[in-house]
Amino acid sequence: MSDIAVILPDGSERSLPEASTIADLATGISRRLGKDALIGLVDGSETDLDTVLVDGQQVEIVVPDSERGLHTIRHSTAHVLAQAVLELWPGSTFAIGPPIEDGFYYDFALADGATFHEDDLDKIDAKMREIIKARQPFVRSELAPAAALELMSDHLYKSEIIQMVASGEKASELASEMAEDGDSADGAAEAVISFYRNTDDFVDMCVGPHVPHTGHLGHFKLMKVAGAYWRGDVDRPMLQRIYGTAWADKKQLAAHLVRLEEAEKRDHRKLANELDLLSFPSELGGGLAVWHPKGAAIRKIMEDYSRERHLNGGYEFVVTPNLASGKLFETSGHLDFYADGMYPPMEMDNGTYYPKPMNCPIHCLIFRRGQRSYRELPLRLFELGTVYRYERAGTLHGLMRIRGFTQDDSHIYCSEEQLAEEIESLLEFVVSVLKAFTFEDFTFNLSTRDPKKSVGSDEVWDLATKALKDALDKFGVPYEVKEGDAAFYGPKIDIDVRDAIGRSWQLSTIQADFNLPERFELEYVAADGSRKQPIMLHRALFGSIERFFGVLLEHFAGNFPAWLAPIQATILPVAQDHQAYADEVYAKLKASGFRVDLVEANDPLGKRIRNAKQQKVPYILVVGADDVAAGTLGVNPRGGEVDRDVPLDDFMTKLAADIESKA
Numbered sequence: 190m191s192d193i194a195v196i197l198p199d200g201s202e203r204s205l206p207e208a209s210t211i212a213d214l215a216t217g218i219s220r221r222l223g224k225d226a227l228i229g230l231v232d233g234s235e236t237d238l239d240t241v242l243v244d245g246q247q248v249e250i251v252v253p254d255s256e257r258g259l260h261t262i263r264h265s266t267a268h269v270l271a272q273a274v275l276e277l278w279p280g281s282t283f284a285i286g287p288p289i290e291d292g293f294y295y296d297f298a299l300a301d302g303a304t305f306h307e308d309d310l311d312k313i314d315a316k317m318r319e320i321i322k323a324r325q326p327f328v329r330s331e332l333a334p335a336a337a338l339e340l341m342s343d344h345l346y347k348s349e350i351i352q353m354v355a356s357g358e359k360a361s362e363l364a365s366e367m368a369e370d371g372d373s374a375d376g377a378a379e380a381v382i383s384f385y386r387n388t389d390d391f392v393d394m395c396v397g398p399h400v401p402h403t404g405h406l407g408h409f410k411l412m413k414v415a416g417a418y419w420r421g422d423v424d425r426p427m428l429q430r431i432y433g434t435a436w437a438d439k440k441q442l443a444a445h446l447v448r449l450e451e452a453e454k455r456d457h458r459k460l461a462n463e464l465d466l467l468s469f470p471s472e473l474g475g476g477l478a479v480w481h482p483k484g485a486a487i488r489k490i491m492e493d494y495s496r497e498r499h500l501n502g503g504y505e506f507v508v509t510p511n512l513a514s515g516k517l518f519e520t521s522g523h524l525d526f527y528a529d530g531m532y533p534p535m536e537m538d539n540g541t542y543y544p545k546p547m548n549c550p551i552h553c554l555i556f557r558r559g560q561r562s563y564r565e566l567p568l569r570l571f572e573l574g575t576v577y578r579y580e581r582a583g584t585l586h587g588l589m590r591i592r593g594f595t596q597d598d599s600h601i602y603c604s605e606e607q608l609a610e611e612i613e614s615l616l617e618f619v620v621s622v623l624k625a626f627t628f629e630d631f632t633f634n635l636s637t638r639d640p641k642k643s644v645g646s647d648e649v650w651d652l653a654t655k656a657l658k659d660a661l662d663k664f665g666v667p668y669e670v671k672e673g674d675a676a677f678y679g680p681k682i683d684i685d686v687r688d689a690i691g692r693s694w695q696l697s698t699i700q701a702d703f704n705l706p707e708r709f710e711l712e713y714v715a716a717d718g719s720r721k722q723p724i725m726l727h728r729a730l731f732g733s734i735e736r737f738f739g740v741l742l743e744h745f746a747g748n749f750p751a752w753l754a755p756i757q758a759t760i761l762p763v764a765q766d767h768q769a770y771a772d773e774v775y776a777k778l779k780a781s782g783f784r785v786d787l788v789e790a791n792d793p794l795g796k797r798i799r800n801a802k803q804q805k806v807p808y809i810l811v812v813g814a815d816d817v818a819a820g821t822l823g824v825n826p827r828g829g830e831v832d833r834d835v836p837l838d839d840f841m842t843k844l845a846a847d848i849e850s851k852a
């Protein structure tokens with residue numbers, strides 16, 4: 190038998206007998222790899238381990254502890270979930286079951302319209318573990334649509350997917366996750382549907398690939414039951430969805446469950462309520478927040494800080510209204526490209542008006558007012574601009590997904606020559622502001638052009654992409670290039686931060702735009718007297734103040750550092766006798782600009798200390814008889830040891846230093 194050679198990820202070649210599979214390759218490299226291997230990546234495409242290799246192919250073996258490995262584990266576990274449910278609820282049917290971040294879900298329609306209950310999860314879990322223990326193989330087969338329909342004749346939703354694939358409607362029309370199930374061919378003519386069979390009784394339709402057998406699974410937990418409309422359409426049947434999480438090993442699963450528990454403790458909606466920061470009154474309507482005095486105090490400090498930094502950063506402040514005429518959004522293209530995200534129009538005497546979903550078009554009007562010279566560039570306009578975006582009720586989530594919010598929004602108009610330097614200084618600016626909020630771990634992503642949908646010349650795209658790239662290189666940070674991920678109007682840099690419990694949040698964006706300057710016919714007079722179009726940069730730093738506040742609240746778990754804390758110190762007189770001195774301390778701190786409160790001795794001291802601790806105040810100051818005599822305080826710092834007999838002046842120096850250092 191002749192040999193073939195394949196190329197491994199390190200560039201080396203490896204010879205194998207003809208007709209070898211990826212599994213053979215893995216075992217040949219090492220027994221360990223043979224045992225761990227889940228799927229293969231052949232010339233960039235994921236495929237099952239039993240795929241026969243061809244001479245010259247580039248092959249990578251995917252193991253559990255990798256992004257692709259986890260994806261495969263989650264995807265395969267979803268099938269086991271479906272198998273368990275169909276076995277436990279005879280006569281039921283299943284729809285789609287994709288992997289998602291950290292896990293998977295599967296949608297079902299139970300026989301006779303029955304619904305799951307939380308305690309069904311244990312029963313399903315046990316059945317899944319039986320299936321896993323049996324080490325059932327995932328065996329692939331392919332059928333033409335007619336045969337596929339026959340095989341799935343008892344399953345309405347699968348049949349619908351087959352018909353879509355067969356008609357060429359395919360994945361593009363389906364939600365992206367649905368592409369996980371079903372199609373494997375491009376045209377209607379040669380449509381082929383792939384199936385994976387685990388037992389005589391259980392077969393699922395799927396493009397694959399999967400782990401070789403169910404024995405590779407097991408580090409999973411079923412999380413919850415929810416309702417979900419078929420294909421996300423409220424006019425279609427409501428299905429029963431089960432969510433689960435799955436990992437490569439026991440340790441990863443345990444760590445994830447701890448993270449979830451920690452995240453739940455830190456839930457900003459819960460903390461906002463406990464700390465009396467803000468609320469979402471139902472009378473107000475979904476996705477709209479009201480800020481209570483303490484929340485508004487923190488927000489004001491964040492905004493003041495942002496304003497100060499922008500002022501020092503050479504930005505000019507502008508203010509624009511919350512409503513704008515539909516004509517403006519026709520010019521900007523929002524009514525063509527962004528109508529779904531806009532509130533419904535209001536008809537008024539002289540036209541149609543919309544709550545603004547973005548500030549950019551109005552900033553362009555400011556640029557266009559009067560003749561601009563190259564000497565004015567870069568022109569950096571800044572606004573804390575409130576926008577309204579329509580989000581479906583089901584997707585609203587506290588401050589993280591909200592219908593009315595304020596952006597720390599900036600639009601920078603510059604010349605081509607200024608672009609690289611401007612972007613580099615923007616990166617510095619953004620990171621330095623985020624660091625003030627104790628974020629240290631950043632991820633940078635560069636999204637580049639999708640040639641199939643983009644406006645602007647090759648020349649300008651190349652120039653802007655190079656400027657963004659050069660700025661990132663000069664800034665000296667690693668970044669990921671997301672090819673073809675840019676919006677149609679220009680490349681962008683996204684900046685993600687990692688929070689205190691390791692979660693990643695996308696916050697800041699620097700976006701080049703060649704489209705709006707064109708649509709608004711923006712121009713400036715260049716040094717040589719010619720008229721040129723400026724490049725526009727959109728830059729949001731916090732993103733939305735609301736969402737950033739939510740992220741901060743969870744990041745700090747409500748323990749705001751002294752510079753942000755709405756109350757920096759709570760004064761507690763031990764007894765009524767010490768009230769006068771406590772008043773004096775209060776007045777002095779207040780007069781020095783500190784944010785303090787005082788709780789009179791109407792309740793026992795222990796109870797008042799507990800309450801102040803629950804409010805997560807940076808310092809609790811207890812004053813008793815000795816303090817009255819000596820002019821001192823008992824200083825009880827959040828999470829630290831009590832320090833007695835501290836002179837008031839010393840405490841004020843300490844607090845001022847905390848605030849100054851933003852500690």
Ligand SMILES: [Zn+2]
Nearest residue numbers: 264395396397
């Ligand atoms: Zn699958």
Ligand SMILES: [Zn+2]
Nearest residue numbers: 547548549727
């Ligand atoms: Zn913008």
